């Protein structure tokens with residue numbers, strides 16, 4: 381398995397990208413693939429990966445009155461802190477692979493690059509929320525913003541409804557995050573078909589896990 385890794389601890393793999401990039405389909409395909417190979421894994425997501433998080437997700441995506449940028453950030457962080465403590469950390473300690481649909485880079489991309497809040501402050505707050513647990517590997521699904529908007533279709537949640545300009549900021553943010561941390565963050569071209577994107581995803585995963 382991967383070099384420089386604490387023995388007996390599982391691997392923490394996060395999937396990231398702007399709305400409409402297809403990461404949720406891809407992470408589902410990956411979980412199926414690992415299950416077939418009898419590689420123990422859990423599939424989870426943020427927001428909403430813990431019991432408390434299920435409630436926070438409803439507020440975050442569907443609350444209808446205005447939500448301040450700071451309040452929004454803290455709600456995502458609360459979801460994350462609970463998720464790390466009660467689900468992610470125990471699974472990693474049990475030696476499982478944790479596949480997580482969105483994590484810290486989403487807060488950097490959306491609340492940082494998207495909402496234009498200070499990136500260093502968000503990193504600091506992310507560190508508090510995760511108690512220092514960090515993804516071993518992150519895959520960013522990069523998609524053209526116009527194509528993503530079309531994929532999203534009619535019914536949109538609070539964040540999805542932000543529109544094209546916001547989406548472009550997210551795309552820029554994710555590519556910037558990847559540029560600054562190329563060892564951990566791999567970018568995949570998500571403009572291709574589901575099958576081609578999954579081939580690229582598997583290449584990254586197989587190389588990383590050495591399977």
Ligand code: TMP
Nearest residue numbers: 399426427456482483486487490539540
């Ligand atoms: P999902 O629909 O991909 O599960 O994500 C829910 C929405 O929440 C999505 O629009 C991205 C947004 N989000 C943030 O703005 N900040 C965060 O920290 C996370 C985890 C998600």
